[in-house]
Amino acid sequence: MLKILGYINNDLKKITLNELSEEYSLIWIDCYAPSDDELLQLSKKIDIEIEELKVGLDEQEVPRVEEEDEYYLIIYKAPLFEEDITTTSFGIYIKDNIILTLHIDKIKSIGKIYNLLKTKKPKILLDRGKGFFLYNLLNQITLSYSKIILNLEDELDKLESNLLQDQNNITGEILQLRKTLVYFHKALVSNKDVLSILKRKYLPITTQDDREHIEDLYYDTLQLIDMETTYRELLVSMMDMSLSLENIRMNQIMKVLTMVTTLFAVPVWITGIYGMNFKYMPLLNNPYGFWIVMGISAIIILILLYVFLKEKWIK
Template sequence: MLKILGYRDENIIKINLEDLENHRDYILIWMDCYAPSDEELLKLSKKIGIGVDELRVGLDEQEVPRVEEEEDYYLIIYKAPLFEEDVTTTSFGIFIKDNIVLTIHSDKIKSIGKIYSLLKSKKPKTLLGKGIGFFLYVLLNQITLNYSRILLNLEDKLDRLEYALIHGGKNVTEEILQLRKTLVYFHKALVSNKDVLSILKRKYLPITTQEDREHLEDLYYDTLQLLDMETTYRELLVSMMDMSLSIENIRMNQIMKILTMVTTVFAVPVWITGVFGMNFKYMPLIDSPYGFWMVMGVCLITVIILMYVFVKEGWL
């Protein structure tokens, strides 16, 4: 799926791929390509003059974030959060050529949809009228904000997990492991994005002005703060995991202690009844009319004594 928006005369105009020959009539053109077919990719390649193989790089989810400066275009690979069954990350490509910004991705990226919403609610001049460098900052800033929102939501989840852990909630360990997995993805993505922003903020690329580089520098420090936040949450999850395992061990010890006490309480009565259950002709009290009650009395007294000892020791 391909969407093309052009900006001129302080207005946003939808453009067809066939009309892209007149791209220089616009201040900036934003093309968003989501999960394109081979045919769409070939048409796009012919129109913007970037090879199909190069465009496929932006569709590879496993590509390492980086900045590449080619002869007639720039390629930026960046990591964005991906919302599926679990929150993970995915790579996508940003191609910049002349006045065209192409975002290409194989997964649905929430931050890009947010930019469409911003273009409808705000004046286009605010986002598209300040040049390619500022629009690049807006795009990367939306992705960073998405990371921030997710991490803030994780803080609420951590509070709920801690409460559930203390009050004996179920499946807490599984949720902790899932959150740790998400934070590992985020750590790798944020470290890679930090390296990309480090290049963009200090390298004098023609597509960015000094003001754009200052904005990107602010974004760089925001990413550093997110990394610190992610590290803190990961350490909290490690502590919670240790606490969860300790609580499980305590519960298991309590169960084993109860089972041991039950075994101890009934061990003597079982032994006595076992002795008198042996098939011998001559047994003590076997001919006594009070023999059964005497044996039962001994068993009951033994149980009472053992229970008294357990209560006195504080085991019950």
């Protein structure tokens, strides 16, 4: 699917591939999960090989900045909202007055930029050139990471509360959050390297002001990496605590079972002896023999209970 916006004389227009022209000061093409025919037409119009465009569609590509003869390629990582929150790579191609975002997955941050352009004055985002628009695009992605990580802080508070209340079945939630943070760590570190190049390298697509904005974005990303690392370490600690509490619960259960076994071990031993096929045994013919044996067994059980209570094994 192709969405094309052209900016000319403080006016934003929705155009088609056939209407691409150098008259526009800036053209943004957003290409989401394109068909083979759309990719072919796009390749012909902007004069970039299909194989090179497919690089931007590979969600496993490593973030980087490439300087080609006629265009620049930036691979960047964005959060991906599916059943689980993960990350995906997408491509940003910059050539002449065209900025092309190419992605196989639906990226909410790009959708937000598109809505901003359609609902507010586009002059704010487009009048300052390609570099400033690139900054806003990358900034929107960074904001998405930030919002998710801040929401994870609330999730961590809930998990910690459930853990202290000795609730079960939180191990799966801890593992899921930790998995998300691992994805984020890899993505943010890779994005940091891209921002490092963009902020210090004098590329024709960015001005000095753009590089200063990107430098702020670089430090925001560093802060997100620190937050993510802290939360990940906290999750590891919570996992260790959860396993420790589970071991304590199992030990309590084994302790109760051991005490029950101990209480009835001697009576079972006594009754086992009287189950043996001997003709002569103490109290065997005594009319009160059964009750005497039961009384002895009860006394032994009471003595053992007293010992357990004195040693505070039973609370």
